[in-house]
Structures are given as C-alpha cells and as structure tokens.
Amino acid sequence: MGAGDGMSAIPPSVSARSLPRWAGTPTYIAGEDLQSTVNVAVALGRPLLVKGEPGTGKTLLAQAISEGLGLPILTWHVKSTTRAQDGLYLYDTVARLNDSRFGDRDVRDIAQYIKLGPLGQAFERAQNGERVVLLIDEIDKADLEFPNDLLHELDAMRFVIAETGRTVAATVRPIVVITSNAEKELPDAFLRRCVFHYIEFPDEALLTQICRVHHPDVDDNLLAAALRQFMRVRSLPELRKKPSTSELIDWVAGLRMAGIAADKLETALPFAGVLLKQERDTQKVAKIDFAKLAQRRF
C-alpha cells in the first residue's frame, strides 16, 4: 500500500466483515463478472468505478448493492459546477446572516449552519460504525480537478470542518460506487485507487432476463420477437446512437400497450422513436426493409 493513500487507517477487512456476497437483486440482473467485481471492491474497501453505455444500469447498480446488502444509500449527483467540498459540507452563511438580522436563534453556534454533503454524511454515519453505500453519479460531469480533489478525503475517510474544528472520521469504509459516462478521461492517480468495471452491453439471454424483471407477464413470443428486432436494429453499422437496455424496456412496454403482434416485428419497427433518438438514424432505419433483413441475418 503506497504511503499517503490512507488505506492503512481503516483495514479493508473491516468493510468486508459480516457482509453477505452480493449477487444482484430480484430486480437488478448482474452478470457473473459484475458480481465478482462488486464483491472484490467491497472486500478491498476500494471505490468501484463503473463505466458503460448510457442506460446499461450504472446508476441503478448502487441502488441494487444497497438493497442486496441491506445497507442505506446516499446519492451525490455530480453536475458541471460541483466541487469536491460540496460533498463534504457547506457553511450556510446566508442563513446565519439572516438569523443575526431577523431571527431569534443564537448565531454564535456555527455548527447549526454546517450542512453535511453526501460524502460528509457517509463519513458521519460511518463514524458510528454504520456502513452505507455512497453513489457518486456521473463523476465526469464536473471539471477535471474534481476527482483529484476527492482523492484525499476518499483515502483518509476523514475531514475537518474548519469553521468549528470538528473532525468527522469514518471507522468503517462506506461502499463507494462511482459512475462515469466517459465524457472525460479520469486522472491516473484517481484510477489507481479504484476497482474498475465496464458494464458490457448485455447479450440476448441477459437482456431477456432484464426485460422479464420489468415485464414479468410479457408474452414469450412477443418478447422473443422484440429482442430479435432490437438486436437487428443494434447491429446496423450505420447507427450513430444505438438503443440501450432502458430503451428496450420502454419499447416492450409500448408494444404491449398497443397490442402489437409478435409476427409484425419481423417486418416492421413500430414506435421507432422509443429506440432511435437521432434524426439521421430514424431516416436511415425508415428505408430498411426489415423483412429482407430478418431473412438475411437471422
């Protein structure tokens, strides 16, 4: 363990102790490789960095880990303006100023104006031995310094509230799940500290299972035909934006609501707008003879 990466402060085994093996949930289907990466990250006490196409279940994964392990979840949605400090705490000086002018509270107690952010709350709960799942969603939305700024606190699992002198220090490692849409490369120093998983686009068998979770009573023939047609569309090389898992789930819902028959899906693409989101893709697909395509490729 490199000097200064803080891992020695809390032994990894403390995070892993007494946690059951995570294996997905009844509503979140995880492949074997994802299951093992999650369990390794938990055992090592390292943040889990998840990448993958939009709609492949990155954000939902943290929720599923929390449900599967029976731990509470805290969520931090990163925006372009988010700073690392926002995750720790904010000092609400405006409220204090207002109270000093118009209120009847004792404004000398600064602690009441300190609002812990998601990372701060995770450490505070961990201070009392409570293990939580912390989702840092879409880390690549913020500027490049953001992940680097997080490094120190994620390593040390403690921080000081400068205004009050209070130290918040975790005694167990929260399970940190970080998602990225790969809009920006993340710094090497940050990557070194994470366990990485790329959620591959599911194969047909896994997609069938995922669809069944969302549509438990869907007709077998309709689901099989929808998946075949979906795979045909995804395999078109000219597509700019391939439809994802979440779009497939919506599409199946649409097909069911409209009562579309399974055999219609061999020759047509109803509700194309649920799957295709780029004008150029819609125009290209409109010209495709699906009946021919079905014979040629499948």
Ligand SMILES: Nc1ncnc2c1ncn2[C@@H]1O[C@H](COP(=O)(O)OP(=O)(O)OP(=O)(O)O)[C@@H](O)[C@H]1O
């Ligand atoms: N493995 C899965 N099991 C069950 N449902 C899934 C799975 N993967 C994706 N889904 C469905 O797809 C939807 C989208 O998932 P989610 O929002 O987690 O994707 P994402 O990868 O975070 O997408 P984005 O990059 O756009 O934020 C979920 O609400 C869920 O309905």
Ligand SMILES: [Mg+2]
């Ligand atoms: Mg997401």
